Amino acid sequence: MSLNRRHVMAAIGAGAVVGWAGTGWSATEMTLGTARLTTLSDGHLTLPRDFLLGDLDPEKADPILAKHGITGDMIRPPCNLTLYRDGTHTVLFDAGAGSTFMPSAGDLRGALDTAGVAAGDITHVLFTHAHPDHLWGVLDDFDELRFANATHMIGQAEWDYWTDPDTVDTIGEERASFAVGAARRLAAIEDIVEHIGDGQEVLPGIMAHASFGHTPGHMSFEIRQGSEAVMVVGDAIGNGHLALVRPDWPSGADQDPETGIATRLRLLDHLATEGMPLVGFHLPDGGLGRIERADGAYRFVTEV
Structure with a gap:
């Protein structure tokens, strides 16, 4: 297994430099056997800090956030999508935010262009969950399917929740x-979607793992080639600060905070024990790294 880290403004090409709208982006790449995994930036979110804190006491959370350079009333988590190519399948994990969610996100098209991958090359889109920054990019600016040649896969429980007409009235204003x-x-992908379940090998070497809490049917995906593996965790580990230093605290971003805590603790323990790399959708520096135990909690490290 090898990891090749490209820093901000570095492209996935031979020394090329990329950027758009005056911003930079991070990309990371690793190999698993003969396959290649690349993380691509879809930009970042701009959210009120209270969305993350929920019912947490700010006086407890602020010192942890400050150590990670987060001050003020807004947070700007990065959005890292995962592209996996094994020579037969070109798999995109999540579809990004598209152009209608918020101005700071929706950069996936440019990132794919830089990686030399066209939308038509994608054979499968696997969703961790159906929040806007993960799902809304399935439609382009003309409301046409962006990845029309791809089979789309989503957890059955996640599909059932978001297609239930009662959800809009129960999810909260x-x-x-x-x-x-x-x-x-x-509804737009209904004819090209497959529903998947916990423990299912959805493609050769890719297994779905239930990681509920952030949403009712959130899935993580273990990608394995022989003895080498990486876990795409989506938002089950939702940031590189509070989720690691105090994983036992509820997150305001989780729809079911208590289930989210149990899932987060289980995943962190597993990843730290196994030394397995992970990709986190909102983790820093491209999102690819490892989890280490530190001072009775955890930390995210990118040097693997």
């Missing part, structure tokens, strides 16, 4: 638009 947007986009 602040997330009602998530439910409306998800239902419209899932």
Whole structure:
């Protein structure tokens, strides 16, 4: 297994430099046997800090956030998508935010162009969950399917939740638009979607793992080639600060905070014990690294 880290503004090409709209992006790449995994930036979110904190006491959280350079009322988590190529399949994990969620996100098209991959090359899109920054990019600016040649895969429980007409009335006012947007986009892919379950090998070497809590049907994916493996965790480990230093604290970003805690603790323990690399959708520096135990908690390291 090898990892090749490209820093901000470095492309996935031979020394090329990329950027758009005056911003930079991080990409990382690793090999598993003969396969290649690349993380690509879809930009970043711009959210009120309270969305992350939920019911947490800010006085407890602020010192941890400050150590990670997070101050003020807003947070700007990166959005890292995973591209996996094994010579037969070209798999995209999540579809990004598209152009209608928020101006700071939706850069996937440019990242794919830089990686030399066209939308038509994607054979499969695997969803961790159906929040806007993971799902809304299935439609382009003309409301056409962006990855029309691809089979789309999503957890059965996740599909059932977001296609339930009652969800918009039960999810809470602040997330009602998530439910409306998800239902419209899932309807658009209904003819090309497969529903998957916990423990299922969805493609050769790719296994789905239930990691509920952030959403009711959130999935993580273990990619394995022989003895080499990496876990795509989506938002089950939702950031590189509070989720690691105090994984036992509820996250305001999780729809079911208590289940989210149990999932997060289980994943962190497994990844730290096994030394397995992971990709986190909102982890820093491209999202690819390892989890280490540190001072009774955990930390994310990119040098692997």
